Amino acid sequence: MVKVVDKSLKDRELWVTASPSTLLQLAFMLAPLCLLLMITFQVTQFFQVTWVWNLDTWTDVFTTGYYWSILLVTLKMAGLCVLLCFIISFPIAYGLATRFKAFENHIKVLMIFAFMTDIVLKTYGWVIVFDDSGVINWILRGTGIVGPDWINGLVFSQFATMVGMIYNLIAFMIFTIYLSVLNIDRDLIEASYDCGAGKFRTFWEVTLPLCRPGIWAGCLLVFVLSMGVYLEEKLMGGGNEPMMGHLIHQTFGTRVNWPLGSALTVVLMVVALVVLLIFIRIYRFDKYTATR
Amino acid sequence: MAAEKILQIENVRKLFHKTVAVDDVSVEVEAGEFIALVGPSGCGKTTLLKMIGGFEVPTAGRILINGKDMTGVRAAQRPTSMVFQKLALFPHKTVEQNIGYPLKLRKTPADEIKKLVAEMLELMHLKPEYLKRYPRQLSGGEQQRVALARSLISSPTILLLDEPLSALDFKLKKNLQAELKRLHRSLGVTFVHVTHDLEEAMILADRICVMRDGNILQLGKPADIYYRPADDFVASFIGETNIFNISVEDVGADAIRYSGQGIEDSDPSIERAKAASDIRTGTAEMMVRPELVRILRSGESADCQARVKVDEVFIKGSSLQYRASMIDGGARLVFEMLGTPILPVDVGQEVTLGWNKSDVFVFQHEPGETPSPKEPGAD
Numbered sequence: 001m002v003k004v005v006d007k008s009l010k011d012r013e014l015w016v017t018a019s020p021s022t023l024l025q026l027a028f029m030l031a032p033l034c035l036l037l038m039i040t041f042q043v044t045q046f047f048q049v050t051w052v053w054n055l056d057t058w059t060d061v062f063t064t065g066y067y068w069s070i071l072l073v074t075l076k077m078a079g080l081c082v083l084l085c086f087i088i089s090f091p092i093a094y095g096l097a098t099r100f101k102a103f104e105n106h107i108k109v110l111m112i113f114a115f116m117t118d119i120v121l122k123t124y125g126w127v128i129v130f131d132d133s134g135v136i137n138w139i140l141r142g143t144g145i146v147g148p149d150w151i152n153g154l155v156f157s158q159f160a161t162m163v164g165m166i167y168n169l170i171a172f173m174i175f176t177i178y179l180s181v182l183n184i185d186r187d188l189i190e191a192s193y194d195c196g197a198g199k200f201r202t203f204w205e206v207t208l209p210l211c212r213p214g215i216w217a218g219c220l221l222v223f224v225l226s227m228g229v230y231l232e233e234k235l236m237g238g239g240n241e242p243m244m245g246h247l248i249h250q251t252f253g254t255r256v257n258w259p260l261g262s263a264l265t266v267v268l269m270v271v272a273l274v275v276l277l278i279f280i281r282i283y284r285f286d287k288y289t290a291t292r
Numbered sequence: 293m294a295a296e297k298i299l300q301i302e303n304v305r306k307l308f309h310k311t312v313a314v315d316d317v318s319v320e321v322e323a324g325e326f327i328a329l330v331g332p333s334g335c336g337k338t339t340l341l342k343m344i345g346g347f348e349v350p351t352a353g354r355i356l357i358n359g360k361d362m363t364g365v366r367a368a369q370r371p372t373s374m375v376f377q378k379l380a381l382f383p384h385k386t387v388e389q390n391i392g393y394p395l396k397l398r399k400t401p402a403d404e405i406k407k408l409v410a411e412m413l414e415l416m417h418l419k420p421e422y423l424k425r426y427p428r429q430l431s432g433g434e435q436q437r438v439a440l441a442r443s444l445i446s447s448p449t450i451l452l453l454d455e456p457l458s459a460l461d462f463k464l465k466k467n468l469q470a471e472l473k474r475l476h477r478s479l480g481v482t483f484v485h486v487t488h489d490l491e492e493a494m495i496l497a498d499r500i501c502v503m504r505d506g507n508i509l510q511l512g513k514p515a516d517i518y519y520r521p522a523d524d525f526v527a528s529f530i531g532e533t534n535i536f537n538i539s540v541e542d543v544g545a546d547a548i549r550y551s552g553q554g555i556e557d558s559d560p561s562i563e564r565a566k567a568a569s570d571i572r573t574g575t576a577e578m579m580v581r582p583e584l585v586r587i588l589r590s591g592e593s594a595d596c597q598a599r600v601k602v603d604e605v606f607i608k609g610s611s612l613q614y615r616a617s618m619i620d621g622g623a624r625l626v627f628e629m630l631g632t633p634i635l636p637v638d639v640g641q642e643v644t645l646g647w648n649k650s651d652v653f654v655f656q657h658e659p660g661e662t663p664s665p666k667e668p669g670a671d
Contacts, residue, residue: 185380187378190376195446196369196398197393201397
């Protein structure tokens with residue numbers, strides 16, 4: 001049953017029905033965020049947050065170039081991750097949706113499996129592959145391509161971090177693009193052929209524009225998630241090139257500086273939000289996606 | 293002027309896995325003709341259309357357009373254009389981009405595309421302000437016109453229509469049928485129209501091709517399909533009709549003698565011309581259309597007569613349809629007359645019906661074919 005709800009704030013029924021979820025959001029989402037923001041204006045004394053309103057933490061944040069260089073690294077890594085995820089997953093998603101229709105259900109199950117496996121396990125799996133005593137070196141040494149003391153230098157590098165990020169986040173991209181390709185009416189493709197277009201032209205004029213919403217959604221998801229990456233960088237990157245997630249974790253955990261940790265979190269969130277808003281802006285003005 | 297054959301379908305078969313969709317079909321279409329492929333769903337009409345358009349490859353046989361063999365020619369290269377059942381307008385392109393798309397692909401200069409699109413818009417009675425709109429911002433009928441415009445702008449040799457009117461409401465459908473007829477007249481393009489609605493086919497087409505189970509049952513002019521059907525499936529595919537089982541005793545040069553009609557018949561014989569050309573002795577069926585059956589007043593008489601009791605009346609507006617059963621025997625009859633504000637006969641009344649020998653038609657089944665007609669749309 002579809003119920004028509006008057007969307008104005010005067011609708012009393014709306015207030016009543018919306019209140020549980022609103023309260024939940026207020027209590028568990030907005031309140032902690034406010035608390036987080038408030039803590040940034042306090043100080044730490046003897047590893048304890050002391051309630052003294054001041055701007056010391058923020059002056060520290062804005063005057064320390066180190067934090068901003070880490071933020072830049074994070075942004076770069078996230079952007080690169082989105083790009084690489086897209087490049088890798090588009091052919092996969094497109095192929096799955098068009099060429100391998102017969103295995104559709106198997107593929108879906110496999111994708112869900114990828115979501116179900118624990119991220120720590122998956123990431124450690126890569127360490128075993130990349131490590132000097134790992135699978136890659138074992139194969140290379142075993143086949144005699146390299147000497148027994150050769151070090152591949154793969155593990156604990158930014159490259160390894162990127163591999164881990166792509167590996168853990170690509171499922172989101174594949175899934176959203178896969179669904180958008182699947183939603184394209186076969187008749188539209190045939191209509192394009194009928195109008196005289198070849199395969200590549202049809203792909204460019206019809207298929208690609210019609211799966212843009214899926215591409216946007218996938219990019220957004222991967223970007224937001226990769227901004228907060230911590231595990232991949234710590235386990236596979238070895239902390240050599242720290243990213244924001246790692247820095248925040250360290251500030252809270254090792255340095256026990258809650259005001260600074262909170263401030264860095266706020267900075268990360270604001271930056272992510274700004275990028276998100278830019279994304280949405282482009283999406284809205286994209287005339288292809290606007291028609292959907 | 294000898295009409296040229298624009299489309300030749302030669303012994304085309306199409307198998308999907310092991311099911312036969314189109315079974316050894318041959319049709320020839322003349323330039324400028326409006327041909328309708330009619331049949332219940334699953335009869336192979338859409339498959340045949342898709343093979344003409346190049347979206348399906350025939351398993352056997354070949355299709356020639358303008359005398360050229362189309363085997364191996366892709367849809368993009370064929371001089372055909374298709375109007376899809378669900379229209380298949382590009383949702384991300386404006387009306388202008390949709391209509392101009394075939395021209396853009398042919399590398400027509402932009403200003404010429406603009407001019408041709410505007411002309412096409414006028415031909416379709418679409419307002420110029422629609423150019424910048426997206427398909428979803430148009431009504432169903434307007435979308436139909438845009439789809440037609442996109443198909444016609446590349447001046448195709450053959451326009452293929454895959455039931456594009458089936459989803460529209462009655463009034464809109466009537467409007468667009470008139471529009472299609474007008475376009476066909478003014479453009480001189482050959483139309484191949486697929487529909488499950490024989491009435492629509494009769495209104496529009498020059499010739500109708502009735503299909504069932506991948507076979508062509510009859511190919512002929514609308515009047516032939518209606519008054520001289522090949523068998524009882526074709527006869528009952530459009531509206532109701534009266535069919536009597538008879539037994540043909542003798543096929544002469546001028547007349548046919550029969551028996552067993554089960555109704556009053558002064559002289560059980562009809563002209564040779566009132567029967568299918570391949571009529572043989574044996575069981576056959578005699579058909580008379582409901583509107584050719586009339587109520588006899590006392591003293592009036594007709595070639596064939598039946599005393600019936602009226603069971604039901606349907607007031608269809610322009611016509612009245614009666615269902616009645618014969619008093620002796622119980623065979624059911626349908627008859628129709630022009631609508632009147634006062635019913636000439638009421639339910640329960642007994643009347644005498646009569647019709648002329650000149651209005652009947654006798655046909656036979658193929659030997660071995662089961663005489664039970666399939667419900668339209670049953671498969």
